[in-house]
Amino acid sequence: MQIELRTQVIEPQRKTFTHISDRYGDRPSTRYEEGTIDLQSTVNYHYKPLWAPDKDIYSPDFSELKLADPYSFMDPRQYYYAPYVTARADLHEAFGSTLGYLEKRGLFERLPEAWGGVLQNVVLPLRHYEAAAQMISAYAGRYGWGTSITQCASYASFDRIGNAQILSRTGISYGGGTAEPLALAKTAWLEDDAWQPMRKHVEQMMVEQDWGKSLVALDVTDRIIYQLLFVHLDDAAITSGAGSYSLVAQHLSSWFADQRKWLDALYKAWVADPEHGAANAATIAAVVDTTIATVREAMAPVAAAADSLIDAGTTDALSAAADQARAAYVTLGAIKEN
Numbered sequence: 012m013q014i015e016l017r018t019q020v021i022e023p024q025r026k027t028f029t030h031i032s033d034r035y036g037d038r039p040s041t042r043y044e045e046g047t048i049d050l051q052s053t054v055n056y057h058y059k060p061l062w063a064p065d066k067d068i069y070s071p072d073f074s075e076l077k078l079a080d081p082y083s084f085m086d087p088r089q090y091y092y093a094p095y096v097t098a099r100a101d102l103h104e105a106f107g108s109t110l111g112y113l114e115k116r117g118l119f120e121r122l123p124e125a126w127g128g129v130l131q132n133v134v135l136p137l138r139h140y141e142a143a144a145q146m147i148s149a150y151a152g153r154y155g156w157g158t159s160i161t162q163c164a165s166y167a168s169f170d171r172i173g174n175a176q177i178l179s180r181t182g183i184s185y186g187g188g189t190a191e192p193l194a195l196a197k198t199a200w201l202e203d204d205a206w207q208p209m210r211k212h213v214e215q216m217m218v219e220q221d222w223g224k225s226l227v228a229l230d231v232t233d234r235i236i237y238q239l240l241f242v243h244l245d246d247a248a249i250t251s252g253a254g255s256y257s258l259v260a261q262h263l264s265s266w267f268a269d270q271r272k273w274l275d276a277l278y279k280a281w282v283a284d285p286e287h288g289a290a291n292a293a294t295i296a297a298v299v300d301t302t303i304a305t306v307r308e309a310m311a312p313v314a315a316a317a318d319s320l321i322d323a324g325t326t327d328a329l330s331a332a333a334d335q336a337r338a339a340y341v342t343l344g345a346i347k348e349n
Contacts, residue, residue, distance in 0.1 A: 025037050026038055026039045026040075027039060027040040027045070028040070028045060030048060030049045030050070031044055031045065031048055031049075033049070034048060034049060034082075035048075041089065042091055042093070043086070043089040043090070043091050046091040046092075046158075046162075047082075047085070047086075047091070047158050047159050047162065048082055048158075048159075049082065049158075050158040051069065051081065051156065051157050051158050051161075052069050053069070056068045056069065069156070070156070071156040073154040073155075073156070073220075073221070073222055074154070074155070074156070074221045074222050074223030074224065075221055075223060075224065075290070075291075075294045076221075076223030076224070076227075076281055076287075076291050076294055076295070077156070077284070077286075077287045077290075077291065078156075078157065078280060078281065078284050078287065079284055079285060079286040079287060081156055081157020081158075081159060081160060082157060082158075082159055083280050083283075083284065084157070084159050084160060084276060084277050084280035084281075085159050085276075086159060086162070086163050086272075086273050086276070087272050087273060087276050088269070088272055088273060090162070090163070090166060091162070095166050098269075099169070099170070099173060102173070102262070102265070102266065103173060103176075103177075105262065106177055106180075106262045109258050109259070109261075109262065110180060110181070110184055110259075112258075113184060113255050113258060113259075114184055118254065118255040118258075119184055119185045119187075119255055120187075121255070122185075122253055122255050122256065123251065123252055123253055125320045125321045126248065126251065126252075126253035126256055126320075126321060127185070128320040129244065129256070129317055129320050129321060130181075130185060130192075130256060131185070131192055131195060131196065132196075132199060132203075132205075132316060132320075133240070133313060133316060133317050133320075134178070134181075134240060134256075135178055135181070135182045135185075135192055135193065135195075135196035135199075136196045136197075136199045136200040136203075136206055137178060137236070137240070138175045138178045138179055138182070138193070138196060138197075138200075139175075139196075139197065139200045139210075139213075140209070140213055140236070141171045141172070141174045141175035141178065142171070142172070142175050143213045143214075143216070143217055144171040144174075144229055144233075145168045145169075145171035145172050145175070146168075146217055147216055147217060147225050147226065147229050148164050148165070148167040148168035148170075148171055148226070148229070149164070149165065149168040150222050150225065151164035151167075151222040151223070151225070151226045152164040152165035152167075152168055153222075154222040155222055155223075160277065163273045163277070164222075164226065167270065167273075170266065170270065173266075174263060174266065177259070177262060177263065179193060181259050182196060204312065205312040205313050205315070205316045206312075206313065208308060208309035208310075208311075208312065209306075209309040209310060209313065211309070212232070212305050212306065212309045213232075216228050216229055216232070223294070224294065224298050227295055227298045227299065227302070228298055228301075228302045230274055231298070231299055231302040231303055231306065231336060232302060232306050233267065233270070234332070234335075234336040234339065235303070235306050235307070235310065235329070235332045235333055235336050236306075236310070237263065237264060237267045238328075238332040238335060238336070239310065239314070239325065239328055239329055239332045240260070241260040241261075241263045241264040241267070242260075242264055243323070243325070243328040243331075243332070244256070244260065244317070244323060244325070245257050245260040245261065245264065247321065247323035248260070251321065251323075275343060278295065278340070278343045278344075278345045279343060279344065281295065281345070282295070282343070282344045282345055283344075292344070292345060292346070295340070295345045295346065296340075296345065296346040296347070299336075299337065299340050299345065299346055300337075300346070303333050303336060303337055306333065307329065307330065307333045310329055311326070311329065314326045314328070314329040
């Protein structure tokens with residue numbers, strides 16, 4: 012008996028899900044599209060929220076920043092659960108390797124005393140800033156409109172807890188395996204005069220009811236802080252014998268570069284929106300200008316504290332970081348050049 016094996020191709024009756032084909036036609040879709048496009052709940056809400064009876068429980072009116080089509084914005088990273096988790100696992104594994112090297116070589120013990128003061132008094136208190144940033148991002152994930160936006164904000168909220176953990180692990184390692192540096196950092200955040208203007212600013216962002224405005228304010232603050240502490244001071248550390256600080260800073264600056272990808276794309280979508288673009292640009296400009304002024308003032312005593320420890324021109328770098336942040340929004344078309 013002779014048996015002949017043949018390949019039979021069975022064409023699927025349709026190539027994708029209905030919610031994808033309704034928008035793009037019947038074509039193969041990516042996993043990202045399947046888990047993102049048109050998944051925002053829009054009907055059958057059953058009740059109005061007691062805390063906002065003028066709105067539905069999911070509503071585009073929770074922010075002044077709107078898109079006529081929320082899916083005109085898409086995450087350039089194409090993150091859904093699997094690639095996001097993989098990327099962040101790699102990030103924290105890389106940080107773990109760096110921390111292991113620092114501990115094995117005893118590099119925190121070799122950190123110059125002045126730079127130890129910078130780490131303890133200027134950097135570690137930002138654990139609490141990152142925890143607040145998590146809450147602000149989670150708020151945007153809950154009240155935002157459009158799955159492409161809310162999932163980015165939700166992933167960002169997980170990222171901020173990860174950043175707080177990076178700082179926590181750094182502090183424990185710097186403390187020789189004890190949590191004493193973290194306790195000192197918490198006391199500084201709550202009680203030191205230098206941190207109170209920034210703490211006030213953070214708390215004001217947390218109680219902002221407009222998720223879009225709070226997200227923009229947080230991003231402006233991030234731009235200045237990350238440029239100041241994890242770029243400018245990183246450069247200074249390399250030339251000052253504080254390589255252990257630089258090795259930690261690189262991981263946070265790398266994360267921020269990834270964060271920029273979706274936020275910059277969102278700004279472009281906001282200002283290019285055919286229906287809401289002009290209003291969006293005006294709202295963003297107002298938040299950016301107010302926040303830059305606030306952060307410049309709030310971070311001034313922190314920069315002065317750094318300058319009292321090391322000769323790195325941190326105060327001048329703060330002004331430069333604020334100017335650089337504003338220039339970035341001009342480039343994005345979110346605000347007009349002076």
